Amino acid sequence: MTKDQSTSLTINVNGETCQMDTADRTLLEVLREDFRLTGTKKACDNGECGSCIVLMNGKPAKSCLLPASRSAGKDVVTIEGFADTQYAGIGDDILHPLQEAFLELGATQCGFCIPGMILRSAVLLKSKPEPSRDDVTKALSKNLCRCTGYTKIIEAVQYAGELMRRNAVTESHPAAPVGKSVGYNVPNRYSPDTVNGEAKYTADLKMEGMLHAKLYRSEVHHARILRYDLSKARALPGVVTIVGPDDIPGTPFLPNCQPQAYVFPKDKIRFKGEALFAVAATSERIAEQAVDLIEVVVEELPHAIELSDAARPNSARLYDFTDNVSPVTEVSSGDIREGFAKADLVIEKEYSVPVREHAAMEPRHLGVIAVIVKSFARIHETNLKKQGMLGLTFDVESDYNKILEDDTFNFIDLDAFSANNPIHLELCHNSGEVEVIKLNHTFNEQQIEWFKAGSALNLISANV
Numbered sequence: 001m002t003k004d005q006s007t008s009l010t011i012n013v014n015g016e017t018c019q020m021d022t023a024d025r026t027l028l029e030v031l032r033e034d035f036r037l038t039g040t041k042k043a044c045d046n047g048e049c050g051s052c053i054v055l056m057n058g059k060p061a062k063s064c065l066l067p068a069s070r071s072a073g074k075d076v077v078t079i080e081g082f083a084d085t086q087y088a089g090i091g092d093d094i095l096h097p098l099q100e101a102f103l104e105l106g107a108t109q110c111g112f113c114i115p116g117m118i119l120r121s122a123v124l125l126k127s128k129p130e131p132s133r134d135d136v137t138k139a140l141s142k143n144l145c146r147c148t149g150y151t152k153i154i155e156a157v158q159y160a161g162e163l164m165r166r167n168a169v170t171e172s173h174p175a176a177p178v179g180k181s182v183g184y185n186v187p188n189r190y191s192p193d194t195v196n197g198e199a200k201y202t203a204d205l206k207m208e209g210m211l212h213a214k215l216y217r218s219e220v221h222h223a224r225i226l227r228y229d230l231s232k233a234r235a236l237p238g239v240v241t242i243v244g245p246d247d248i249p250g251t252p253f254l255p256n257c258q259p260q261a262y263v264f265p266k267d268k269i270r271f272k273g274e275a276l277f278a279v280a281a282t283s284e285r286i287a288e289q290a291v292d293l294i295e296v297v298v299e300e301l302p303h304a305i306e307l308s309d310a311a312r313p314n315s316a317r318l319y320d321f322t323d324n325v326s327p328v329t330e331v332s333s334g335d336i337r338e339g340f341a342k343a344d345l346v347i348e349k350e351y352s353v354p355v356r357e358h359a360a361m362e363p364r365h366l367g368v369i370a371v372i373v374k375s376f377a378r379i380h381e382t383n384l385k386k387q388g389m390l391g392l393t394f395d396v397e398s399d400y401n402k403i404l405e406d407d408t409f410n411f412i413d414l415d416a417f418s419a420n421n422p423i424h425l426e427l428c429h430n431s432g433e434v435e436v437i438k439l440n441h442t443f444n445e446q447q448i449e450w451f452k453a454g455s456a457l458n459l460i461s462a463n464v
Helices: 027-034 079-086 097-104 114-127 133-139 151-165 191-196 231-235 284-293 336-342 381-386 397-402 445-452 457-463
Strands: 008-013 016-021 053-056 059-062 075-077 212-217 223-229 239-243 275-281 295-300 376-378 408-411 424-428 434-438
Touching: 016 027, 053 114, 059 114, 075 079, 079 114, 079 191, 097 114, 097 151, 097 191, 114 133, 114 151, 114 191, 133 151, 212 284, 223 275, 231 239, 231 284, 239 284, 275 284
Parallel strands: 008 075
Antiparallel strands: 008 016, 053 059, 053 075, 212 275, 223 295, 239 275, 376 408, 408 424, 424 434
């Protein structure tokens, strides 16, 4: 890649001297886009979650906030080179004790946050080879995990300290135990990739001609949308399209999301951060620039932040057709009065629990790669089979194995579709052979209308 000499600087990455183009870029962008070191994750992108942490001159650095120019001449270590730089000369396929400990104790789970956890923990173990639980908790207090609950992570760091004191270095990808799985600790066969940076998540995948999407989000809690102007954003070179409420009207199929009436709101904004428009562009940076050029004029309305305020009778309604409070359903079993009468002690008090939700760290993507031509879609076997063939079930289970890479499919007799009737799928192989598979699946009236409109993309979007 040709680089402007004024922005081309030298950086040492995982023991190798490299040239990087630093022009108005973060270290995270350089590592992921130029060097394809995708073990360094882009999640919150504002220094809150710790998934982007790398070691710079032996200290943890949040690469999403660090201008790339500040890393010039420094030694940068990512998760991909962590074991090699620590144990140079031992071998190519080794694990650092921290990586081994995370695997052995099952501390990885989805693995998205693990590279940052491991690199920050490495700094802790250098200063405190035998850390207490409080030491680990404090050291990792700025690293978010969305699924483990942290218990196994804390135990793994302490165990890694023990392994390091024993100078334990292990081979990567430990072999699964031989024999029956009952009674054995069987490692997840995908886990090794989560500790060495090889695991690929949707944001790590690159394809020729791929577009990048960004959302324009509301900056206010509650407001009436008066007007908007997309002309400047549309005119930006590299912008392919911008979609909003005019492009996706009506009430789409949104299970478990009622009473949400729109993908993009047409009348008013109902929460801060609500997506109003989506931009698709030839690069992520262009998409971000286009979002900044979108102009929206709103009239702010009263809003409630606390649940207790939103539940009050005089609170501003988010939707005209329903109250802010969903219907209350009481679930009971047995005779509570009888239970109280027999109890030795009765304590009466009001209890409340926090709203629980995992930290949404990984950028979410549609999990299917498809080319839509009328009602046909090209099957990408790896993703589609993993998702369960569009969420459909087969009348004959073995038919699932008939799906091949680069097959196309069509739902037969669209005009004959009716709710609650089983349908058939026509598979077209590259060889020219056509197979018809009966599905043990029915569609509702809304989905049938989508198909009759001539596109299978809506079903893909709804089921993945």
